[in-house]
Amino acid sequence: MTKTILAVDDSGSLRQMLSFSLKAAGYGVIEAIDGEDGLNKAKRQTVDLVLTDQNMPGMDGLSLIRALRAMKNYQNVPILMLTTESGDDIKAMGRAAGANGWLVKPFDPARLTEVVKKLIG
Amino acid sequence: MTIDMSQFYQVFFDEADELLAEMEKLLLALDVSAPDSEDLNAIFRAAHSIKGGAATFAFTDITEVTHMLESLLDRIRKGEMGLTPEHVDAFLVAKDVLTMQMDGHHHGSSVDQAAVDSVCQRLKALSQGIVAAAPTTVPNPPAAAAMPEAAAAPVVDADGNCRFRIELPDVPQKDVDALAAELGLLGTIVQETLDDKRAAFILTSGESQDNIVAICSFVLDPDDLKITYDAAPAAASADTVPGTPAEDPGYGIFEPENGSAAAPQVPTAAADAAAVPAGEVKNYGRRATDREGGSQESSSIRVSVEKVDQLINLVGELVITQAMIEQRIAALDPLHHERLLNSAGQLARNTRDLQEAVMSIRMMPMDYVFSRFPRMVRDLAAKLGKKVEFVTRGAATELDKGLIERIVDPLTHLVRNSVDHGVEMPDRRTASGKNETGKLVLSAAHQGGNIVIEVSDDGGGLNRERILDKARQQGLPVSDSMPDSDVWQLIFAPGFSTAEVVTDVSGRGVGMDVVKRNITAMGGTVDIRSIPGTGTTIAISLPLTLAILDGMSVRVGEEIYILPLGYVIESLQPAAVDVKEVAGQGRVVKVREEYLPLIPLHQIFAIDPQFEDPSQGIIVILETEGKKAALLVDSLVGQQQVVVKNLETNFRKVAGISGATILGDGGVSLILDVSALLRSSRQLAADPVFF
Numbered sequence: 167m168t169k170t171i172l173a174v175d176d177s178g179s180l181r182q183m184l185s186f187s188l189k190a191a192g193y194g195v196i197e198a199i200d201g202e203d204g205l206n207k208a209k210r211q212t213v214d215l216v217l218t219d220q221n222m223p224g225m226d227g228l229s230l231i232r233a234l235r236a237m238k239n240y241q242n243v244p245i246l247m248l249t250t251e252s253g254d255d256i257k258a259m260g261r262a263a264g265a266n267g268w269l270v271k272p273f274d275p276a277r278l279t280e281v282v283k284k285l286i287g
Numbered sequence: 288m289t290i291d292m293s294q295f296y297q298v299f300f301d302e303a304d305e306l307l308a309e310m311e312k313l314l315l316a317l318d319v320s321a322p323d324s325e326d327l328n329a330i331f332r333a334a335h336s337i338k339g340g341a342a343t344f345a346f347t348d349i350t351e352v353t354h355m356l357e358s359l360l361d362r363i364r365k366g367e368m369g370l371t372p373e374h375v376d377a378f379l380v381a382k383d384v385l386t387m388q389m390d391g392h393h394h395g396s397s398v399d400q401a402a403v404d405s406v407c408q409r410l411k412a413l414s415q416g417i418v419a420a421a422p423t424t425v426p427n428p429p430a431a432a433a434m435p436e437a438a439a440a441p442v443v444d445a446d447g448n449c450r451f452r453i454e455l456p457d458v459p460q461k462d463v464d465a466l467a468a469e470l471g472l473l474g475t476i477v478q479e480t481l482d483d484k485r486a487a488f489i490l491t492s493g494e495s496q497d498n499i500v501a502i503c504s505f506v507l508d509p510d511d512l513k514i515t516y517d518a519a520p521a522a523a524s525a526d527t528v529p530g531t532p533a534e535d536p537g538y539g540i541f542e543p544e545n546g547s548a549a550a551p552q553v554p555t556a557a558a559d560a561a562a563v564p565a566g567e568v569k570n571y572g573r574r575a576t577d578r579e580g581g582s583q584e585s586s587s588i589r590v591s592v593e594k595v596d597q598l599i600n601l602v603g604e605l606v607i608t609q610a611m612i613e614q615r616i617a618a619l620d621p622l623h624h625e626r627l628l629n630s631a632g633q634l635a636r637n638t639r640d641l642q643e644a645v646m647s648i649r650m651m652p653m654d655y656v657f658s659r660f661p662r663m664v665r666d667l668a669a670k671l672g673k674k675v676e677f678v679t680r681g682a683a684t685e686l687d688k689g690l691i692e693r694i695v696d697p698l699t700h701l702v703r704n705s706v707d708h709g710v711e712m713p714d715r716r717t718a719s720g721k722n723e724t725g726k727l728v729l730s731a732a733h734q735g736g737n738i739v740i741e742v743s744d745d746g747g748g749l750n751r752e753r754i755l756d757k758a759r760q761q762g763l764p765v766s767d768s769m770p771d772s773d774v775w776q777l778i779f780a781p782g783f784s785t786a787e788v789v790t791d792v793s794g795r796g797v798g799m800d801v802v803k804r805n806i807t808a809m810g811g812t813v814d815i816r817s818i819p820g821t822g823t824t825i826a827i828s829l830p831l832t833l834a835i836l837d838g839m840s841v842r843v844g845e846e847i848y849i850l851p852l853g854y855v856i857e858s859l860q861p862a863a864v865d866v867k868e869v870a871g872q873g874r875v876v877k878v879r880e881e882y883l884p885l886i887p888l889h890q891i892f893a894i895d896p897q898f899e900d901p902s903q904g905i906i907v908i909l910e911t912e913g914k915k916a917a918l919l920v921d922s923l924v925g926q927q928q929v930v931v932k933n934l935e936t937n938f939r940k941v942a943g944i945s946g947a948t949i950l951g952d953g954g955v956s957l958i959l960d961v962s963a964l965l966r967s968s969r970q971l972a973a974d975p976v977f978f
Contacts, residue, residue: 176332176336177302177336177339177340178298178302179295179298179299179302179340179343179344180339180340180343182295182298183295183343186295221332221335223329223332246538257539261541265541266540266541267538267539267540267541268538268539269537269538270537270538271339271342271343272339272342272343272344272345273343273537273538274537277537277538278538280538281538281540284540285540
């Protein structure tokens with residue numbers, strides 16, 4: 167069965183990139199424009215993996231991760247943080263919030279699919 | 288997997304344009320002494336998003352500038368650094384540079400590398416806490432000589448340090464060691480060995496490239512050195528530039544903390560979530576505007592202008608067809624054909640609604656034009672040492688896209704003139720009892736079938752005497768008794784170039800004839816109102832759209848002409864006593880205690896009319912540019928929407944005629960140019976046929 171990935175990023179071009187790369191690798195993709203949108207879409211359908219940007223207007227990535235982890239059906243869903251801030255503190259905060267990993271923007275589409283494969287096959 | 292990234296460029300460019308515009312708007316509105324943290328966050332986020340996108344698409348030059356911008360903004364929004372006007376200035380310049388770079392990638396336009404370097408240095412200086420005194424200086428020529436490739440602009444990290452890559456020629460090891468010792472004094476160095484056994488250093492230092500060259504010259508000839516800016520900034524080593532080999536994969540998966548294989552860390556996450564300080568969340572607090580931006584994006588589609596124009600054309604044809612049907616069925620007996628007539632009435636309404644809806648697609652808010660002026664006025668006022676408060680009104684007023692694009696240049700010219708020549712210097716204003724800050728108002732409003740755009744300043748006003756003097760020198764026909772409004776129009780005369788008249792006085796004129804010509808070409812008019820010592824207002828009046836107009840058809844003899852309804856005030860049959868002959872001015876007609884010049888349409892087009900006597904025909908009162916006149920015609924035919932067909936493209940320009948249209952019966956009717964008719968009305972008495 168096709169695995170579905172929720173891609174949350176406020177940048178349309180990044181979303182397009184994510185979506186294209188992941189679809190090319192055979193995944194289904196749901197796009198969301200910010201944390202709140204992402205949370206709503208996550209509620210509607212339990213996805214197999216969440217990819218979220220950190221710095222977004224409104225609800226940011228960390229808040230989204232926390233909100234997802236508080237939901238029963240998202241306790242075991244892998245969550246990847248996308249961030250241009252490669253700083254360790256952000257990674258640590260992400261980890262504390264419940265993220266399973268991180269991916270630095272800019273990313274090579276191959277790296278993206280590589281890390282996604284490691285998490286959900 | 289390889290993906291052709293270029294297919295995503297357009298979205299990035301559009302997005303970056305929006306972000307840059309947003310950034311500029313926020314910067315201009317920013318209160319430097321007490322900046323709103325939400326605004327700072329939004330500006331930071333804009334820089335951040337552009338950087339992210341640029342990095343993804345490997346636009347390294349853009350990444351570099353945004354990176355510096357982002358780090359500086361980050362420190363300011365976190366309160367580590369105070370915001371100063373110099374910051375805002377530098378950010379605005381950086382925004383311009385980014386726009387230029389973006390255009391470079393998008394349209395292949397040239398990029399001024401000196402400006403890029405200059406803004407990088409300026410941002411770098413600011414991040415070191417130095418206020419750049421003369422930011423315009425172009426970086427030193429010797430640096431260029433030592434760096435023939437000039438491949439990358441300097442990357443400055445948050446501490447104000449640059450990474451330089453210094454490749455040495457083949458020199459003895461002792462020289463390498465000596466250099467390493469010297470360079471070590473400037474900052475931290477990392478030594479590498481190149482493939483061909485030559486040595487190279489990566490130097491992270493706040494020193495300028497000049498100083499590095501100077502230090503090296505103690506040991507060896509600087510011409511043999513190759514110094515480049517290292518593209519990967521030390522502070523963000525994970526922002527790997529594509530192409531450079533990286534050991535860092537750019538991602539990571541957290542190992543479970545307690546060793547238990549793949550167990551998710553849910554319990555700790557919940558606990559930690561509570562432990563995160565509330566302030567951190569507030570930092571990214573909700574912004575209403577951002578949400579709007581997001582939803583707008585998903586609820587609009589981009590369509591090419593050609594498609595819209597095709598639609599408008601088709602609707603135009605539909606309007607003609609509908610008018611034909613209306614005319615054909617008008618002769619039918621309403622009793623026998625009631626249902627057909629009802630349906631036709633409905634068709635008329637629907638056609639009109641459809642037409643309005645289609646026309647509105649082309650309509651854009653004036654904000655599209657207005658939004659570029661705050662920045663221009665700010666920069667110009669600063670350059671001239673003036674203080675100007677800039678106010679826009681009616682930015683939501685809509686205008687046809689074709690017109691809005693053509694109004695930009697004339698309007699830019701007028702605004703520039705107002706700041707340059709209209710608003711006086713602060714001391715002069717204070718001396719004449721005004722507020723030292725001048726006020727410049729740019730407004731737009733609908734008025735009948737027109738949009739009126741006004742540029743208004745509270746400066747010194749136009750100088751009548753100077754303009755008249757200048758006009759005499761130019762050999763223009765003028766007299767001292769000319770009304771002000773005619774004197775002001777003189778500045779639109781071709782070649783009334785102004786330099787002497789204008790400087791220092793409140794005259795205007797540089798290229799004003801071009802402004803006037805552009806606006807006339809759009810079917811508009813320019814009007815000037817000026818009061819000495821109080822200010823000047825230049826009003827541009829434009830038709831809302833050029834494609835379709837509401838017309839009143841009038842008959843003279845056998846001919847039917849169309850009058851644009853926007854100019855028509857009323858029509859009536861005057862009493863014979865109200866028509867009077869005025870010596871040297873032709874006939875006038877008294878309408879509501881007002882004497883209006885009478886323009887017999889048959890005389891203008893040399894047609895045999897049905898009635899020569901106004902009290903037997905009909906007069907139509909027209910108004911344009913604040914002047915009224917009475918047009919004598921035989922009878923009124925009706926009122927209808929007409930599709931304007933350009934006469935110039937199909938035939939040639941005819942004075943007094945602004946276009947033509949196809950009537951319901953398939954006949955052609957000419958649309959009268961009311962402004963030209965009224966302007967000529969004063970000369971009419973002397974010369975029956977004025978053109």
